[in-house]
Amino acid sequence: MSNDRSRRPRATDRSSRENAGDTPAPQPSAPSSGSAGGSRRASSRRSTTPASSSARTPTPATATARNRAEERIRERKQEQRRQRVTTIGIGVAILVGLIIVAALSRNLPADAPIPPETRARYDGLTANRTDEGYPELGESIIEVALYTSFDCAPCGTFHNQVTEGLTQRVRAGDISLVYVPLYATGNITNGQGATRAAICVAEQDPSAFWELQDAFFAWQTQFGNQAYTDPRIRGLIEQLDIDSGAFYGCLNSDRTNRVLETAQSQARALANYDGTPVVAINGIIPTNEDGAITEPEALFAVIDERIAGRQVQPDADAQATPEAERTPEAETTAEFTQSP
Numbered sequence: 125m126s127n128d129r130s131r132r133p134r135a136t137d138r139s140s141r142e143n144a145g146d147t148p149a150p151q152p153s154a155p156s157s158g159s160a161g162g163s164r165r166a167s168s169r170r171s172t173t174p175a176s177s178s179a180r181t182p183t184p185a186t187a188t189a190r191n192r193a194e195e196r197i198r199e200r201k202q203e204q205r206r207q208r209v210t211t212i213g214i215g216v217a218i219l220v221g222l223i224i225v226a227a228l229s230r231n232l233p234a235d236a237p238i239p240p241e242t243r244a245r246y247d248g249l250t251a252n253r254t255d256e257g258y259p260e261l262g263e264s265i266i267e268v269a270l271y272t273s274f275d276c277a278p279c280g281t282f283h284n285q286v287t288e289g290l291t292q293r294v295r296a297g298d299i300s301l302v303y304v305p306l307y308a309t310g311n312i313t314n315g316q317g318a319t320r321a322a323i324c325v326a327e328q329d330p331s332a333f334w335e336l337q338d339a340f341f342a343w344q345t346q347f348g349n350q351a352y353t354d355p356r357i358r359g360l361i362e363q364l365d366i367d368s369g370a371f372y373g374c375l376n377s378d379r380t381n382r383v384l385e386t387a388q389s390q391a392r393a394l395a396n397y398d399g400t401p402v403v404a405i406n407g408i409i410p411t412n413e414d415g416a417i418t419e420p421e422a423l424f425a426v427i428d429e430r431i432a433g434r435q436v437q438p439d440a441d442a443q444a445t446p447e448a449e450r451t452p453e454a455e456t457t458a459e460f461t462q463s464p
Contacts, residue, residue: 234355234356234359235356235359236339236356236357236358236359236360236363237339237342237346238335238338238339238363239338239339239342242334242335242338242339245287245288245291245334245338246261246291246331246334246335249261249262249291249294249295249334250262250263251329251330251331251333251334252330253326253327253330256383256386256387257323257326257327257379257382257383257386258302258303258304258305258326258383258387259302259303259326259330259333259334259337260300260301260302260303261291261294261300261301261302261334262294262295262297262299262300262301263297263300264294264297264298264299264300265434266298266299266300266405266406266427266430266434267299267300267302267405267406267407268290268299268300268301268302268404268405268427269302269303269304269403269404269405269407270301270302270303270304270401271304271306271391271394271397271400271401271403271404272303272304272400272401272402273305273307273308273309273310273315273319273400273401274307274312274315274318274319274322274337274344274352275307275308275310275311275312275313275314275315275318275352276309276312276315276401277310277311277344278310278400278401279309279310279341279400279401280341280342280344280345282401282418283338283341283401285420286420286423287338289420289424293427293431298431299427299431303322303333304387304390304391305319305322305323305383305384305387306319306384306387306388306391306400307319307384309400310400312344312348312349312351312352313349313350313351313352314352314353314354315352316384317352317354317357318340318351318352318357319384320375320380320384321336321357321371321375322336322337322340323374323379323380323383323384324371324374324375324380325361325364325366325371327374327379328366328370328371328374329364329366332364332365332366335364336360339360340352343356394407394409395408395409396409396411396415396416397409398415398416401418402416403416403417403418405426405427405430406430410426
């Protein structure tokens with residue numbers, strides 16, 4: 125009995141071996157039949173589980189949500205297309221409206237007032253045209269020619285300053301007044317068109333020209349750069365009782381070109397001509413130390429001097445002789461007044 129107990133391992137020996145690290149590693153035990161079946165079932169369950177969410181079969185709720193999202197996208201796209209179509213339609217309508225308004229504006233006469241004093245100013249005065257086609261007012265051996273332009277703003281100021289005094293001298297029979305039509309001497313738009321219209325009005329009715337020129341120069345102040353628009357000129361033509369067919373036929377002819385070319389040539393040929401406005405008395409521009417005389421008071425002084433002397437040319441006295449100044453009528457009168 126004592127020998128058997130001595131061979132049995134002591135607890136202290138086992139403990140010492142464990143402390144020394146000699147404890148053998150546990151061996152895997154063979155799975156029992158029950159545990160093997162459980163493993164196969166777990167493996168089977170793992171194999172039927174999808175690898176990712178993308179591989180899952182959509183449920184009815186998911187499909188419905190997706191359909192709704194796609195439907196909303198389609199509705200937004202349709203709404204965007206409708207908005208684009210609406211915007212384009214509005215833009216086209218606005219463009220068409222602007223075109224119509226522009227067309228109507230061009231066809232409707234614009235405001236074309238005639239100054240109230242105009243008709244009385246020229247009433248009863250003889251109006252004609254010169255051989256060159258220039259409008260002429262009155263008859264006299266002293267011709268005062270206005271070299272001026274409708275597109276020239278200083279010409280409008282000059283017109284306002286001298287027209288009344290000049291027409292008074294025409295009415296008195298002291299001078300004849302000639303308008304020499306020039307253009308492109310100022311910055312007001314369509315000055316050439318206004319000048320052509322004036323020439324064609326004078327061709328039909330020389331008296332109507334003088335009313336037109338008063339209106340044209342007044343428009344410079346009233347309408348500025350819009351003074352000579354086609355609708356405004358057309359409105360004035362209707363007021364002047366001008367034959368519109370003949371008027372537009374004149375505008376489209378070469379006659380206005382010939383008048384304008386002649387006027388420009390004569391202006392350039394004048395001594396001391398330096399632009400518009402300027403006045404020539406019997407073909408000579410009066411001057412002083414400052415150049416051409418355009419200041420109204422000084423200009424009227426020169427004109428009145430010519431009227432007083434009834435001179436055709438400023439140097440007529442130097443060319444005249446006592447024999448030339450004598451007339452048969454004067455000699456006859458002297459004979460009859462002698463005493464027997």
